[in-house]
Amino acid sequence: MSTPTAARPTLVLGTRASKLAVQQSEWFQAQVQAIAPDITVTLTRIQTSGDKIVDVPLAKIGGKGLFVKEIEEALLSGEIDFAVHSMKDVPTQLPDGLEILCVPPREDSRDALISHTGCLFQDLPVGARVGSSSLRRQSQFLHARPDLRIEMLRGNLDTRLKKLKEGQFDAIILAAAGLRRLGWTDEITEYLDPQLCLPAIGQGALGIEGRSNDQFVRSILSRLTHQPTQVAVTAERALLHRLEGGCQVPIAAYATLTNDQVHLEGLVASVDGKTVIRDAVQGTRAEAQVLGTRLAERLLARGADKILGEIYGRA
Numbered sequence: 001m002s003t004p005t006a007a008r009p010t011l012v013l014g015t016r017a018s019k020l021a022v023q024q025s026e027w028f029q030a031q032v033q034a035i036a037p038d039i040t041v042t043l044t045r046i047q048t049s050g051d052k053i054v055d056v057p058l059a060k061i062g063g064k065g066l067f068v069k070e071i072e073e074a075l076l077s078g079e080i081d082f083a084v085h086s087m088k089d090v091p092t093q094l095p096d097g098l099e100i101l102c103v104p105p106r107e108d109s110r111d112a113l114i115s116h117t118g119c120l121f122q123d124l125p126v127g128a129r130v131g132s133s134s135l136r137r138q139s140q141f142l143h144a145r146p147d148l149r150i151e152m153l154r155g156n157l158d159t160r161l162k163k164l165k166e167g168q169f170d171a172i173i174l175a176a177a178g179l180r181r182l183g184w185t186d187e188i189t190e191y192l193d194p195q196l197c198l199p200a201i202g203q204g205a206l207g208i209e210g211r212s213n214d215q216f217v218r219s220i221l222s223r224l225t226h227q228p229t230q231v232a233v234t235a236e237r238a239l240l241h242r243l244e245g246g247c248q249v250p251i252a253a254y255a256t257l258t259n260d261q262v263h264l265e266g267l268v269a270s271v272d273g274k275t276v277i278r279d280a281v282q283g284t285r286a287e288a289q290v291l292g293t294r295l296a297e298r299l300l301a302r303g304a305d306k307i308l309g310e311i312y313g314r315a
Contacts, residue, residue, distance in 0.1 A: 008039075009039060010041075011032070012042050012044055012080045013029055013083065014044050014075065014084075016046065016047070016071070018157075020178045022045065024206060026043065028104065028208065031224055032224070035224065036220050039220070047070070048069060068090060068091070071085070072098055075098055076095065082101065082209065082221065084207075086205075086207075087103070087205040087233055090207050092237050092240050092241040097212055099209070101217065101218050102207075103205060103230040104206050104226055104229070105226040105229055106177075106232065106233075107180055107204040108176040109199045109203045110191045110193075111173050111175060111191075111192045111199060112188045112190070113188070114173075114174065121141075121196065122145075124145070124171060125170070126147045127147055128147075128149065128171060129171075130148050130173065131163065131164065132173045136198075136269075137173050138250070139272070140197045140198065140252070140267075141173075142272060144196060146273065153169065157174065160172055161184075161187060173192070176204070177203065177204035198252035198253070199254045201240045201251070201252070201253050205229055207233075208221055231285045232256065232257060234288040234292070238288070238291070238296070239264070239295050239296045239299075242293045242297065243268065243296050243300070243304070243308065249307075251266075251267070253295070260284050261284065264280060265278070266279060266280070266299060267299070268308065271311070275303070277299050279298045
């Protein structure tokens, strides 16, 4: 176990064991080695509950925290020094003593359609079977195409692509970022416009988590933070935090930056896609946190509170 806060010659990076998670972690490992060549960064693979349970929708087994719980325990025990997460898997409430110390540059945040026959979304046949484990995607697709059959698809990217090629689905939806990071863009039939499918909070961004009191790791990782990405993710996560959202609720948000201005779009939808409440706000970078909360309040006032109440059994 490493000393929790002091300078040390070796740092241990924790990651999920999937091909994508390891690739993302190896990429970030190289970034750290480039700015701190005197430090050795080793990689430890940790299997999370979310990786073990692949035959049940996330909404039924506890949500996105299942992909970080065991990794956060390893951080708190000192077994690892920092961890690389897909930001969309990170709950807005972190355990005491842990925080996101670095947000590197964001990859493509859009969703990607991969179809069996090369069909675009609008050209999929009536009743086409579309594989996705995300209620956010399901609600938006059914809103646009109520005829589609959305069927559960979980597992790592290799598994999902294999199921498509075996003919279990007519099309599947994956985050473009993962496919791009693995060099699998040739698989993509269509990048989905955010107007059709607003991305998940933090999609395409990585979050590097560490111990709050570890000034040594903080001093290194802070040099790798990409400010525009951090601002965008801050706005999106503020909206999620105010809505108390998790995997059980179709919530989406996407922030874009132009110079000093942040444009934040968000939505809350019913699972069947019949009701979609969507709105947007704009403000300065310094207001990122406030913008997320403000947009959440606007969505609640327009009826999102009723949707959330029904899903959480509070109606």
